[in-house]
Amino acid sequence: MARAARLLPALAALLAAAATGDARPSKIAVVGAGVGGSAVAHFLQQHFGPRVQIDVFEKGTVGGRLATISVNKQHYESGAASLHSLSLHMQDFVKQLGLRHRREVGGRSAIFNGESLVLEETDWYLLNLFRLWWHYGISFLRLQLWVEEVMEKFMRIYKYQAHGYAFSGVEELLYSLGEAAFINMSRRSVAESLLRVGVSQRFIDDVVSAVLRASYGQSAAMPAFAGAMSLAGAQGSLWSVEGGNKLVCSGLLKLTKANVIHATVTSVTLQQTDGKPLYQVWYENEAGVGSDYYDIVVIATPLHPDSGSSITFGGFDPPIAVAQGPFQPTVVSLVHGYLNSSYFGFPDPKLFPFATILTTDFPSFFLALDNLCPVNVSASFRRRQPQEAAVWRVRSPQPLLRSQLKTLFRSYYSVQTAEWQAHPVHSPHGPLPRFMLHDQLFHLNALEWAASSVEVTAVAAKNVALLAFNRWYQDLDKIDQKDLMHKVKTEL
Ligand SMILES: Cc1cc2nc3c(=O)[nH]c(=O)nc-3n(C[C@H](O)[C@H](O)[C@H](O)COP(=O)(O)OP(=O)(O)OC[C@H]3O[C@@H](n4cnc5c(N)ncnc54)[C@H](O)[C@@H]3O)c2cc1C
Structure with a gap:
C-alpha cells in the first residue's frame, strides 16, 4: 500500500512528461534544510523524477529547528522534541528511512501556578478523569470533542494530497479542510472558541493556557486553529525518533541525493527566457559570492524580519512583499543538576513524582520544565529521580538568570542553551499568507502562520511539491479546487 502510494507520483510524472514532450524542469533550488x-526536496524528486537536479542551500546546520545538544556524553533534543501519533508524513519518512521510534519512558505531569500545583497527573487513568471532572466539570470532555473535530477535518489533507490536489494559499487550504469554520478559527481566539462550546474559563486559565504556553509560549488569546493543533498534541500519544528527530532531515536529503550547498542565500532575482521564468539564486559562503539559475525555487525558511533569513527578491513586477509578523523567541536550557523540588511544594525530593511541569499564565520566568530522556534510550534506561542529578530542559521566553536557575535547581553541573525564533506570534488579526510568490517561486513556511509544528511543515512541503508539479504541467484543475471532499469520494 505504502509502496503503491510512493509509485503513484512517479507514474504521474512519467505520464505528464510524455504528454508535454518531457519538458521537465532541469534544476530546482530549495532554500533551507530543516x-x-x-x-520538499524528497517530494519534488518523487514527482519530477530522479533526473531533475535539486540543490538545497543551508546556511547553518541540516535539521534547522530539529536539533540536539550533547550533555554528559549523551544527546538530547534541543528543538522540536515530540510528534503527534497522527503525523502521517513523519511516520512515513521514518519507515522509508529505516529509522525507529524512540522507546517511550513514562512520566507524570503537573501544572504549577506560581504558588502550588493546580493539577497533578496520577498513574491511574480513571483517577485522572475523576480529578478533571471534580475540578472542572465536563469542560475536559468538551475540549476533547472540539479538538477531535478539528483534527478529523485536518486529516482530510492527506486524502487530498494522495489525489494530487494542491493549494496556492493558506486560506484556500484551510477552506478546503474546514470551510468557513476553519477560516474563522484562524481569526478567533482559543478562549473565545472554547467558551462558545461550553468550556469553563477556569479550565481555560488552568489547563488550556498551560498547554499553549508549553507548546507555543503563547496564551489562550492565540488563534483557535493553531491552538487546537497544539492541544491535540496534549491529548494524543507522542513519539520521537530514536537517535534524534533531525535524522529525518539528513536521511531525506541522502535518499533524494540532493546537492546540499552550505551557503546563505541572499536574493532571488527574476530572469525570463522564452517567456518562461528563470530564477537567479544569489548566495554567499566562505568561498565568496555565487549564483545559479533555476526553473523552480522553494523558500523553506521563515521570512519575517528577525528570522535572519534576509532574502530579497528582485526584478518582480509587482514586487514580492512577504509581510509577516514577529516570531516568538524561546530559549531552551538543558540543565544537568538537582531540581529544587521545594519550589514546587515538595521539600523532600524523593517524594516529587513529576517528569514535566507546565505553568499557567502567572508572571513566570519559565514556560515548562521536563526531566529529559536522551535521544538514544537503551532497554535498561530509567528516568533519573529528583534526588539524583538529571538533565532537565527548561523552556523560557528569555535566557535564565543565575538567580532563576538557583530558584529551580539546588545545584547544577552545567547549563547549555539554544536560542530559537521558535514559532510565529500567532495573532487572530494576522494575514493568511500565500505559498505561491511567483509562477514557480514558492514559500513553504506560509502554513506556519496558521499552525506551526513539524508535521504541519511536512504537510506544507507536500503541498508545495504538488503545487510546483501541477503548475509546471499546467494541470490547473488540481489547484485550489473547492468541494474536494465530494470530488475525492467520487474519484475513488
Ligand atoms: C524549541 C522548539 C520546540 C519545538 N517543539 C516542537 C514539538 O515538540 N513538536 C513539533 O511538532 N514542533 C515543534 N517545534 C516547531 C518545529 O520545530 C518547526 O515547526 C519545524 O521544525 C520548522 O521546520 P522548517 O524546516 O520549516 O524551518 P527550520 O527548521 O527553521 O529550517 C529552516 C532552515 O533554513 C536555513 N536558512 C534560513 N535562512 C537561510 C538562507 N538565507 N540561506 C540558506 N539557509 C537558510 C536555516 O538555517 C534552517 O536550517 C518546536 C520548535 C522549537 C524552536
Whole structure:
C-alpha cells in the first residue's frame, strides 16, 4: 500500500512528461534544510523524477529547528522534541528511512501556578478523569470533542494530497479542510472558541493556557486553529525518533541525493527566457559570492524580519512583499543538576513524582520544565529521580538568570542553551499568507502562520511539491479546487 502510494507520483510524472514532450524542469533550488526543505526536496524528486537536479542551500546546520545538544556524553533534543501519533508524513519518512521510534519512558505531569500545583497527573487513568471532572466539570470532555473535530477535518489533507490536489494559499487550504469554520478559527481566539462550546474559563486559565504556553509560549488569546493543533498534541500519544528527530532531515536529503550547498542565500532575482521564468539564486559562503539559475525555487525558511533569513527578491513586477509578523523567541536550557523540588511544594525530593511541569499564565520566568530522556534510550534506561542529578530542559521566553536557575535547581553541573525564533506570534488579526510568490517561486513556511509544528511543515512541503508539479504541467484543475471532499469520494 505504502509502496503503491510512493509509485503513484512517479507514474504521474512519467505520464505528464510524455504528454508535454518531457519538458521537465532541469534544476530546482530549495532554500533551507530543516524538515520543510528536506521534505520538499524528497517530494519534488518523487514527482519530477530522479533526473531533475535539486540543490538545497543551508546556511547553518541540516535539521534547522530539529536539533540536539550533547550533555554528559549523551544527546538530547534541543528543538522540536515530540510528534503527534497522527503525523502521517513523519511516520512515513521514518519507515522509508529505516529509522525507529524512540522507546517511550513514562512520566507524570503537573501544572504549577506560581504558588502550588493546580493539577497533578496520577498513574491511574480513571483517577485522572475523576480529578478533571471534580475540578472542572465536563469542560475536559468538551475540549476533547472540539479538538477531535478539528483534527478529523485536518486529516482530510492527506486524502487530498494522495489525489494530487494542491493549494496556492493558506486560506484556500484551510477552506478546503474546514470551510468557513476553519477560516474563522484562524481569526478567533482559543478562549473565545472554547467558551462558545461550553468550556469553563477556569479550565481555560488552568489547563488550556498551560498547554499553549508549553507548546507555543503563547496564551489562550492565540488563534483557535493553531491552538487546537497544539492541544491535540496534549491529548494524543507522542513519539520521537530514536537517535534524534533531525535524522529525518539528513536521511531525506541522502535518499533524494540532493546537492546540499552550505551557503546563505541572499536574493532571488527574476530572469525570463522564452517567456518562461528563470530564477537567479544569489548566495554567499566562505568561498565568496555565487549564483545559479533555476526553473523552480522553494523558500523553506521563515521570512519575517528577525528570522535572519534576509532574502530579497528582485526584478518582480509587482514586487514580492512577504509581510509577516514577529516570531516568538524561546530559549531552551538543558540543565544537568538537582531540581529544587521545594519550589514546587515538595521539600523532600524523593517524594516529587513529576517528569514535566507546565505553568499557567502567572508572571513566570519559565514556560515548562521536563526531566529529559536522551535521544538514544537503551532497554535498561530509567528516568533519573529528583534526588539524583538529571538533565532537565527548561523552556523560557528569555535566557535564565543565575538567580532563576538557583530558584529551580539546588545545584547544577552545567547549563547549555539554544536560542530559537521558535514559532510565529500567532495573532487572530494576522494575514493568511500565500505559498505561491511567483509562477514557480514558492514559500513553504506560509502554513506556519496558521499552525506551526513539524508535521504541519511536512504537510506544507507536500503541498508545495504538488503545487510546483501541477503548475509546471499546467494541470490547473488540481489547484485550489473547492468541494474536494465530494470530488475525492467520487474519484475513488
Ligand atoms: C524549541 C522548539 C520546540 C519545538 N517543539 C516542537 C514539538 O515538540 N513538536 C513539533 O511538532 N514542533 C515543534 N517545534 C516547531 C518545529 O520545530 C518547526 O515547526 C519545524 O521544525 C520548522 O521546520 P522548517 O524546516 O520549516 O524551518 P527550520 O527548521 O527553521 O529550517 C529552516 C532552515 O533554513 C536555513 N536558512 C534560513 N535562512 C537561510 C538562507 N538565507 N540561506 C540558506 N539557509 C537558510 C536555516 O538555517 C534552517 O536550517 C518546536 C520548535 C522549537 C524552536
